[in-house]
Amino acid sequence: MSSTLAEFDELKWDHSIKRLDKPSSYLLRKARRNPNGLQDLRHSLVSATIYVGNLSFYTSEEQIYELFSKCGMVKRIIMGLDRFKFTPCGFCFIIYNEPKEALNAVKYLSDTKLDDKNISIDLDPGFEDGRQFGRGKNGGQVGDELKFEYDAARGGFAIPLAERIAPRFGQPKHISHRGGRRNQTRFRSQFENYPSNEDSMGSGKSRYSGNDNTNELANGEENIPELSGAQGDEDEDNYVPQ
């Protein structure tokens, strides 16, 4: 149990101003509660991996590359996906060639705009399979389910209109959001051929079993991991993001 975090708790006087490339308070808090916390923190400084949050759902890997390659050589980008829909859900991991480049990204790119969103960047102890999926109840990120404001770039309202006002106002309605239709293909494309689906999750189907939300999904989706080739494309054209 490591409630104290050795060098991370130490008071240092070697700088007149705090550094931005230190683990965030979120990471420190998490590390304090975690038996391997200190080790994770140390890893995060040398893993060459960063977590990027508050991305727009519509931001593509190529856009991320365009911005983040200004800090160093990007080795791999792992898009964060809604674990039911396999669509981007607003975060990603970036693995650089060298740890220094990851620290540079934290220092230089945190809180800059990508696709009109102020992105947040944190150090990361290293990517592991499974972490690319949202952990929220609905498949996306937990934070999104708690937000009350409307955010077009991150799936509109988290809480359906009917629940937000009062039940007497009738049935929940689909809330349209800017760019939703335009980006259907982007949504579709992301889950269609997600490269490590099979690798990371074993057989494609198992991940859906016992999941209440499966029924809500459009037809083609359940078969996604097994889709192959051009035929698959046709099935998925019916897909409408929920």
Next chain:
Amino acid sequence: MVDRKRKRTYEDDDESFQDYRPRVPKRQRIPPVVQLCKEMMPDICTIGESPKAFADDIKFLSEAIVSEYGHEDYFNNAFLSTLRAVTLEQPHKQPAIALLILAINAGSQIAGKSILNFFFDELQKCCDASAEDTGPCESNDTGPWNKVKLYLRMLSLLSPMIINDDIIGIYQKLLDFAVELNNIDESKRNALSEAIFTNTILNIPYLFYFKKGDDEALKNHVEELITTVEGAYKMKISNIKLLSEYDSNSPYNITELIQVALPNVKKVLANNMDQLFQLFCDWKDLLPEQPDNHGFNDALRLPEIEQLSNYNSLLNGVGSVDNMWKGPRYCFHVYLPHSSGEFDTVLPISSYAGQLFNDVVIDVVQSLEFNRKEVCKQLNVLPLFFKEGIFANMGDSIAQIAAIYEDNPLASTFKLEDLEIEAILSLIFKLPDVSQPFAYFYTLLVDICQNNPKAIAPVFGRAFRFFYNNIESLDFELRQRFLDWFSVQMSNFNFSWKWNEWEKDSNKFRDSFYNPKIIFMKNLVRKELRLTSNVSEVDDSLPQEFKRFMETSYLPVEEVQEFYQSLFTNYQVRLEDAKKNDLLFTQSDIPFEPIVRELADYVHKQNDVREISELEAIIEKLREHSSEITDFNRFIVVLLTQVVIHCGSRSLSHANKYITDLKSELTTIFDKLEIETETKEQAIIDAVLAYWNVNSQTGYLIVDALKFSELISAKSVLNYCLSEKNGKVFALTDITAIDTIFRTLSQQLITNAGDNEAFEFVFEKLCLALNSSIETIGVSQTENIVLPDLSEQSEIDPINELPKLEVAWKYFAILGFVKSILRKYSSQYLPLVEKFTTGMTNVISHEPTQKQLLEWINEVPQI
């Protein structure tokens, strides 16, 4: 707070509560000394930021420190480390810190002496460090000799408590050392000598910060020092063309920092130092009387010249600011004097104040690179540490300043924001290397603008216009940096730009391929498109004239059609099919379309179920259709490549996955084909770029992946980019091709360090392109080629004379490219200098071009 406590108690008491969290231990009591440091040190770091509290801060802090200092090691260490941190990271605060130390000295001479010893020891450590090989520095480390400058400045500020001879002795030693280094080789510039000379001279006026002109003895010492060094130091001005920011028609004269240092100091010390006291704060009232002066315990020891190794020429890895001296420090300008009226908006570098502000801004930006938010803040408070009235009001527009100037010619017209942004831009545009990753400077500028958009946005606007107006003569590599900066800036500010200003240019050279302004506009829009998923936002921001740049094809669609057509004997490729970012071979009217689908199915299969025999069988099936295909072998290469990238077309990682998975199968199949390696590799790249014609950036990144998988060589990639297609060399105009060349060469540097083949190849290819454009221009062997004058007054008819203009722009673009690669990869070109020099007459017969190339080649060893 109370609620949270309650909740925790509740949770702790709850027996069923299971969590791996430890029970929260009792809050540790912080030792009083640590608590004191936690409260006091931040106050020292922010000293002077609140001018009203400054006098009280000095008084209370000094009293507290006098009573605490010397009792506990923890306090002493924390305090001294904080002093060092502020001295090095926030040099503008040095006078305030010095005042604090002088106040402490007045209260306790022992404490004062101990602090003095600390700074002297730190100075000594830096001198020693340059004789040791300590490996690459941290990115915020400005280098030992820059730190020597900052410590010396601090000691100079403390002159009221130091024996004159002792502090002058340090100056003497450093300047002697600079002279000695400079004299090692009469004909060769010594980087370290120039750095020490300029840095030391710049500090001299600080000796008088608290002494004013009262100390005649000190004045005499300084005069003597200046006269001696002036006679002993021989300036070596080297105008290295390869490092010049402009290829021709530089908008300003080239000046080196070393040239202005001594005259600036002499000027500022003249006339009873009037100018100096217009610059430095008058804190004499706050300065307590100093007891007896201290001396240093030891004399400063400087390293032996032989021990200096890396530091002698300040090579890479010696620290960010020190490394800036590697080549001559040319002064960089953006906001030129009299560009907006009869006045300057930036303090001239040929004044002490101008040089000092530039120095301080660069030190702050470089040493605080780990917190760009704080850099913005410190740059904002900078004027608080200098005398009031040096700068015009923050955010005053040029028109307002002009009006003020008209009313009162003595009022200040200097804009702090101009000065700071010019200094940061000088770091972005630094040649040959940039000291920090570009991202830092770009986002720093974005942050500065975000903090005060009303004041800063117009300042950026003026810089954009300046570079845009000079883009024809701006260095080739710097054009790309300008483009990069501009696009990041715009994507952070809703892509808003006054495009209308450029409408005339865009219209005038509508059909041009090589006009530098058109190239810039085209690449800018494309870059913006790559940075957003909301295409309509970029579209909406563009006036009608520029909408044509929204079309992002790399090659004209007709050429893509031509490429596909060349594969078939009978089948007619339709233009609209060539346009699509899709697999053309799956068109239903292609006879072997079902086989292509089979191939796609094969590629989609999992790694463990794919059998190469199956792939071979599919290819055999295709062979039956060979009458439909012009060159079966080339066709298979194109088809297989396109099927793989089509399967991975969803994103870069998909593409990478498929390429990595199928790497060995592709290699096996390709090896069996009867096709020459070079043709095969060109076919692979052709296939990728034809597929990704709408997004060549993705295309080239996939080409990179194919290169990493060893399916194509670096040489093929370079050859593809540099090849001329219908009179067009995309490597001269398209940023994705330019980036690919630089990226490929830089990767070669890492993977094949000893191999110069790729570098030689690029140089030769560019020489051939030069020859062909010289031939097209049709000048005699001795006649100069001049850049066409396109100013408002020029009488050139842009429509009729376009072909002539095009070839001239092309010629200068190639020359610019050669200049950039020779400079950027000077270490790789160094071994080739002799070969290039001797072979030049055979390669290029046009004399002025030959002369230009030779001049640059001969400068390579100096980079």
